Amino acid sequence: xxxxxxxxxxxxxxxxxxxxxxxxxxxxxxxxxxxxxxxxxxxxxxxxxxxxxxxxxxxxxxxxxxxxxxxxxxxxxxxxxxxxxxxxxxxxxxxxxxxxxxxxxxxxxxxxxxxxxxxxxxxxxxxxxxxxxxxxxxxxxxxxxxxxxxxxxxxxxxxxxxxxxxxxxxxxxxxxxxxxxxxxxxxxxxxxxxxxxxxxxxxxxxxxxxxxxxxxxxxxxxxxxxxxxxxxxxxxxxxxxxxxxxxxxxxxxxxxxxxxxxxxxxxxxxxxxxxxxxxxxxxxxxxxxxxxxxxxxxxxxx
Numbered sequence: 314x315x316x317x318x319x320x321x322x323x324x325x326x327x328x329x330x331x332x333x334x335x336x337x338x339x340x341x342x343x344x345x346x347x348x349x350x351x352x353x354x355x356x357x358x359x360x361x362x363x364x365x366x367x368x369x370x371x372x373x374x375x376x377x378x379x380x381x382x383x384x385x386x387x388x389x390x391x392x393x394x395x396x397x398x399x400x401x402x403x404x405x406x407x408x409x410x411x412x413x414x415x416x417x418x419x420x421x422x423x424x425x426x427x428x429x430x431x432x433x434x435x436x437x438x439x440x441x442x443x444x445x446x447x448x449x450x451x452x453x454x455x456x457x458x459x460x461x462x463x464x465x466x467x468x469x470x471x472x473x474x475x476x477x478x479x480x481x482x483x484x485x486x487x488x489x490x491x492x493x494x495x496x497x498x499x500x501x502x503x504x505x506x507x508x509x510x511x512x513x514x515x516x517x518x519x520x521x522x523x524x525x526x527x528x529x530x531x532x533x534x535x536x537x538x539x540x541x542x543x544x545x546x547x548x549x550x551x552x553x554x555x556x557x558x559x560x561x562x563x564x565x566x567x568x569x570x571x572x573x574x575x576x577x578x579x580x581x582x583x584x585x586x587x588x589x590x591x592x593x594x595x596x597x598x599x600x601x602x603x604x605x606x607x608x609x610x611x612x613x614x615x
Contacts, residue, residue: 397531397532397535397536398477398532398535398536398539399477399532400528400529400532401529401532401533401535401536402474402477402536404523404529404532404533405470405474406474407523408519408523411523413518413519413523414467414470415463415464415467416518417511417514417515417518417519418463418466418467418470418514419454419459419463420514420517420518421507421510421511421513421514422436422459422462422463422510423450423451423453423454423514424510424513424514425506425507425510426439426442426450426453427450428510429506430442432503432506435497435498435499435503436458436459436462437458438453438456438458438459438462439453439459469490472486473486473487473536473540483539483543484543487539487540487543487544487547488543488544488546488547488550489547490544490547491543491544491545491546491547491548491549491550491551492547492548492550492551493547494544494547494548495547495548495551495552495555496551499548500548501541501545501548501549504540504541504544504545505541508537508540508541511533511537512525512530512533515533
């Protein structure tokens with residue numbers, strides 16, 4: 314008799330555990346009627362087979378607690394909504410799984426070099442580009458300096474995503490990146506250029522379920538607002554620090570003299586001419602042409 318009771322208890326426990334696993338694995342809550350049926354089944358087994366009341370009660374309590382957890386989890390799954398930055402981060406993780414992160418970044422810079430030729434002198438790997446042809450731009454893909462630069466940008470983007478939930482660390486990281494960009498003749502509009510080129514790169518590179526849709530674009534716009542605002546803070550802070558503390562008296566005299574000459578030669582008119590020529594012909598040739606003249610080049614395009 315005792316052996317039969319033990320066997321019956323073991324069978325009952327296995328059935329309850331199996332039912333509990335089904336509840337946990339289901340995205341929806343098991344109906345209340347199912348719970349009542351399960352409890353009635355246990356109570357009937359207790360009366361018919363003499364199962365201990367405490368054992369039966371503990372099994373029912375365990376069933377109730379599992380059902381409550383399943384109900385709460387089901388509700389949590391229904392109301393869970395990611396905010397826009399988290400959507401962008403999830404998209405970025407998906408691009409990693411598809412091995413598309415580096416491709417997006419490389420195409421971003423190729424977009425910039427193709428559409429903004431006057432920015433080419435900023436990067437050492439693009440200073441010798443002579444035209445806008447796809448073959449000329451495409452050759453940069455195999456340039457080690459270009460690859461290394463894209464890897465650095467990829468590492469920075471991953472660090473930003475990892476610190477997205479920690480505003481203090483994230484902002485400090487971005488502001489330091491802004492400080493570093495000051496020493497490469499970068500200014501605030503360049504961040505806007507990168508933002509637009511990054512979106513265009515995703516539009517032309519990603520397809521299917523990974524393609525950039527309206528919701529993803531809104532999410533990435535929020536990410537880039539965070540990036541641009543903090544990098545601009547770092548850039549402007551470093552600019553102010555350099556101009557107020559790091560310039561020597563000799564440099565002040567040179568800047569003042571150069572600016573005076575630029576005003577004499579009609580800054581806006583000559584600056585517009587130079588920008589127009591920079592788009593039409595090789596930027597390096599323009600620099601050589603201007604350096605041979607008496608017109609100061611540094612501040613003409615401001």
